[in-house]
Amino acid sequence: MNSPVQKRLYFILFFLSIFLINVTTAQAEEQTWIRINQLGYLPEGVKVAVWCSKQNQEINEFELVNARTNKVVYRGAAGKAFGAYGPFSQTYRLSFSDFNKTGRYYLRVNQARSPAFKINKDVYKGTADFCLRYMRQQRSGFNPFLQDSCHTHDGYTLYGPMSDSTHVDVVGGWHDASDYLQYAATSANATYHLLLAYRDFAPVFTDHYLANGLKGKNKQADIVDEARWGLDWLLKMHPKADWMFNQIADDRDHSGMRLPKEDSAYGRGYERPVYFINGEPQQRGKFLNNTTGTSSTAAKFSGAFALGAQVFQQKDQVYSQLLNQKSVSAYAFALKKPGVTQTASVKAPYIYAEDNWVDDMELAATWQNRLEDAFNYAKQEPITPWLGTDTAKHYQYYPFINLGHYELASRLPENSQKTVIGYYQQGINRVWAKAQHNAFYRGVPFIWCSNNLTTSFALQCYWYRNLTNDAQFLELEQANIDWLLGLNPWGTSMVYGLPAKGDTPVDPHSSLTHLKNYPTDGGLIDGPVYGQIFKNLLGIQLYNPDEYAAFQSDLVVYHDDFGDYSTNEPTMDGTASLVYLLAAQESEGKKAKRRNRK
Template structure:
């Protein structure tokens, strides 16, 4: 009896301690909330705010409550971001479909699935955001906007000449439109259908409203992009780079109310002349006509190929435009940057030979493509700690993929070695931390993350080399919750998970409209966040325990640096998700 009374206080203390641990956890398990493919790489990350250690972890079947797999935690990776200690939990050996959670120490993960259908419908879901970004007629709003674009600047015609460039997509939360990001987005959508056609359905008409039209929705969206790009290259000696500029940022409004430029609802359209253009009191660093023009050429070429059977006249027009756009790129070899008026932020693209490589490959100018490939074998940000905003764009060398599929022998091997070298440079950094994170936390880090995952998929497809599988999957997992904050970076995906709810978006902030499928910019270095202009959090930071001097992410409208969705990033994600839904089974040529 005395022993019972002696043990009772200890039991109460233990219960109290357990309650405190649950209310104030010090360790967490981060997972991919979308789930895992049975035959794929499967991992999670355990992180602790204290210098604790674990030796094993368990996988628990939700339906039975039984532990179905026990794994070794392996080597401690040490501190990373907000965590003093971290481990990588690898359960790739377990392949049985079902619903599970992980346990390690005092931490328990959210539930997740292992299933062949883990990614089913995700690519189509993200097309919702692309349709919502449409300008001209917007199917989400069932209204039109920007119907008077625009008046020309820097062109051979008199300034303020009217030209019809209505259409395309808004670039992000702002309503600027860039040929460079739109052409890249269009190309990714076209590739997604070419490589993984079974990932897409037909539920929308060409205008984006409900109703089948016999065309996969992704191709309707890609053609929306192509139609606008044709307007931006209306004749062989004319090409335009962007609509509007940073005067857009003066106020927050819905797109139909955009009248920021002193000419009613008309907006400026910047001509590509290969020369530096306005950047407030500074000029941008434009040096040529190549980067934007080559991206347009590539999109036209791929569009012509995919539409040859279904729309021959349109395909022929695209073929002609692909050639004239390529010729425009050669007028003055060099990069075309964007222009701004008030703020120092632009798309400061510094490379262009990668764009020329892709355009040449699509036009079957293989010797030219190989020459360009040799000039930039590795996309310069790979393996680096930082870069300027959109300095190396696209964030993946698309040309290497297309060239490698066409080349043979030593030339093919050489091009593939470029992909391998880039992945290896990132892997040398990534393998040192539990998240296998080797992507620099610059503005739009999620776009880089998506592109790196695609490069890993392409390298494996073309070579059969599996050594970067863990790196590739880690970047996919990062986007859907295997990160310090435990949140998905895609609005509404998955519907049951922790995803953005307060993005930097006029649609959500003013009207509480969901922006389903939008990929937000992603985490940035604390040093970048601390020096940006005009950032102010509007609400208490629910992720405060997981911020660090290394990197921050806020699900708050006020943080335009980490929580603003982007159109081109979402288009890249659509390609990645189509690949995953198809379990990386590429369509035959």
């Protein structure tokens, strides 16, 4: 029989062991996470989460649990261990694609539990329209978000055939990236994506705003109003057949935080410089940029005008005819001096260093029905050069994927069509060769605006699938969508306010948020960058403790902090591309609904 002292010692050891087990379990929990698409999953779509741990441990299975009843509804094998990635020592992909029952669920692996998420045909409903909030907020001229006007004095000319400082009316368009610069190349690309989203997925868009961006109905989808806002500004930037402007303002814009109506950074009151496209190198601080011609920007104009003419053909014939005329003159301007037009910068070395232009000419030639020319351009750059690489310069290969291949392929004879579609497949294969080796299926480089590249690459996968009915890259496509919506090392959505109750940016690099705490609803932020890029950028500092510190690594960083303009600045053109991608997902959900009704 044990003595009282032995009994006391036994109980002490027993409770100590329980305490240690609980501490160990809690520590393991803090070292292990399950990342999901916070918006949710389509019932018939690819459904994958990623289990990740800072401990080098193995798992065998996972559970899908009904969030209302807490009952396990599905068990799946964890499958392949992908090993270390970023801050994690071990990672697994958890696939539950064959479970398609609508509901609200969470995933569980031992003590690790994911946030709750939906499986529903409507998880993407309204998301494309939601992102239009950001586009309206970035309007220059009359700004419906502020219900005030700004930049009404633009602007005075530079580098044009007219005398420098000649006034031209170029009021309108969108601010570029939550600052106040305005670039024709990004605006034309954004306009094209909005028009294309409406053309391809018109039924998903609604009418809750007037043409001026204020609330109301005008019997026209809001995305058409927004696209026309872009087209109207592009018309001002191409006022004559032999006149075309490339940008309003320059990096002197970055002199400090201010509201747009208070913008007077150029020493001429509220007037800002307007840079003419002359096909020659222009100012870049101590250096000149590497402009070689007129094609890249002008061809983007031509494509946007041509698609706009098609969209407005039944809505406004006079406007449609004007856009057709401007598409032709913009195409001629693109041919004036074949080559690329880069942006100008005065103080800092950072520009949109676009280095390719035949992809833009392919798109424009397709819309001009010059299919032989378009096919020849396609063969000159069959694969967008960054695909499959580890790095590229800022906006070096813009608009990040070849939009022309998608439009051209459907207009070519069968053999030529297969060639062009094959270019898409080759580019996807290059990314897949990298992506298949990590649990996040990440094959997009972490360069500045990596989220824009991610969005564009998902579009290339989507277009390839729709042109061919070949679904071999469907999981890769979905992985890039999921990445943007929370299935990433930080477990955060990269879209402000989407989903409404999710982990999304709250402190973006935006004057509106920083000065007035205004939300930048729907804005796609720049996205993660390589740790080395972050360390070498000028003027970056974090203003608050890093809530994602545990998930930063030498490989890649992301900060939800106003001071990090490299990862946390919303962009207008990236958001416009996302509008198309989200509209495509909502359309997929609608198709599934119709199939189930039959």
